[in-house]
Each structure stands twice: as C-alpha cells, then as structure tokens.
Amino acid sequence: MKIIATNLAKPTTIIWNKKEVVTGIYKTPTASPIFLGKTDVDNDEVTDRKYHGGLFKACYLFSEKHYDYWKERYPDLEWNWGMFGENLTVSNFDESEIYVGNIYKIGDALVQITQPREPCFKLGVKFNDQNILKAFIDYGFPGSYIRILKEGFVKVGDHMVLQEEAKNSLTIAQMYQLLYAKEKDQDLLKRAIENDALPEKKRNKLAAYLK
Numbered sequence: 001m002k003i004i005a006t007n008l009a010k011p012t013t014i015i016w017n018k019k020e021v022v023t024g025i026y027k028t029p030t031a032s033p034i035f036l037g038k039t040d041v042d043n044d045e046v047t048d049r050k051y052h053g054g055l056f057k058a059c060y061l062f063s064e065k066h067y068d069y070w071k072e073r074y075p076d077l078e079w080n081w082g083m084f085g086e087n088l089t090v091s092n093f094d095e096s097e098i099y100v101g102n103i104y105k106i107g108d109a110l111v112q113i114t115q116p117r118e119p120c121f122k123l124g125v126k127f128n129d130q131n132i133l134k135a136f137i138d139y140g141f142p143g144s145y146i147r148i149l150k151e152g153f154v155k156v157g158d159h160m161v162l163q164e165e166a167k168n169s170l171t172i173a174q175m176y177q178l179l180y181a182k183e184k185d186q187d188l189l190k191r192a193i194e195n196d197a198l199p200e201k202k203r204n205k206l207a208a209y210l211k
Helices: 064-073 121-126 132-139 172-180 186-193 200-207
Strands: 003-009 012-016 019-023 027-029 034-036 059-063 088-090 103-106 109-116 144-150 152-154 160-164
Touching: 012 121, 019 121, 059 064, 064 132, 109 152, 109 172, 121 132, 172 186, 186 200
Parallel strands: 059 088
Antiparallel strands: 003 027, 003 088, 012 019, 034 152, 059 144, 103 109, 103 160, 109 144
16 A cells, blocks of 8 residues: 555635635645644645544544546536545555554554545545445445654655554444444444544444344
8 A cells, every 4th residue: 555645725715604714625736745633634635623633633644546437426516636525545555454443653653543434525526426425435445544653754645554453343434334323233232332543432422233
C-alpha cells in the first residue's frame, strides 16, 4: 500500500438547512509532506470536533481503488484526490483485509487502524446528492480513521508497512457492516467490544446489542 496523495483543506462555508456550516471536507492534494499529530493533521481544517479529529479520528484514509466506481456514478463532478475528504489517498487499501487495531508505519509516523468512516450530510453536499449517503453505506468500503501512536511526517510515495496485526479482531469492512446491520452478528459484536482500538463510547453503544 502506497500513499498516492496527501490532502489538506481550508475552511469552507456551505449552506445546510438554511444555515451556514463550516467544513473541512473540501480537501485538495498538497505537494509537501503532511504532519500527523495526535489529534489531527497539521494545517488541516477540523471544525466539528464532536465528529471529526481527536485521538481515534486523527487522520482519515481512503483507497485509490474505489475512485473509479464513484467516478462512474458521478461523472460530471470535478475529480481529484481528496474527493472524499481523506487526508491520505492510499493504493490497494482493502477494507476487507485490514483489521481494526492493525498497526502500520507510514513515513515517520506509527499509526493504528481504528474505525470506518460513517458518512454525514457534508458528503452529500460535496457530491450535490444526499442519496450518496445510502449508496456509500451500501457499497461497503468507507476508508478508515487512524490513531497516531507516533507523530511524524508522511509524503507521497511512502508505504504503509504492517508492524503488528490485531488479534481476534474484525476487518474494517466487517465493522462497517456491523454498524448498520439491523441484526448484528454476535461474534463480531464481541470482537468489537473487546477491541481497545475503538473508542470506549462506540464500544459501549455496541454493547447494548449483545444478547
């Protein structure tokens, strides 16, 4: 897995429900390395810290391999890396093979896979179509947030090198399916609840579905 693009955003004001909302989803590629800090990426816009940034969402990764699928669905948009609001666009990033809790070295940083991205209305505004939220969920490949275990710079061309694979975990794709499934797989629930790569609040919420 290789870093195809490093993307940052400046604050952008959008209108939602007749109100102004500031967002950092409008990311564009940068030629310089980016610094992965403990709670966010340096010089990136993180406005709504209730849902973005923080220890378990310090940086967002999205796979380059999914771009063609979405380009076919939305051919009239102006496409570039960072389209999904990701800080790092990664080649061959496969959510069905990457486990929650996996630890990777990327550039100077050491990072841990935490949780899939759950889309909100801002993605719909970006794509001029709120129907993309359901389509994004149904597609099942949402990218992943990471926790920064060791801060450092990452640049285009750096590789994600596995340092430690999580034991008795579930993949990002399985975690994503679990979040939205009406009938939740009990084995996957237990794996998620016992995985401290997920924030405690999310694990406690999932624990309510145990039978």
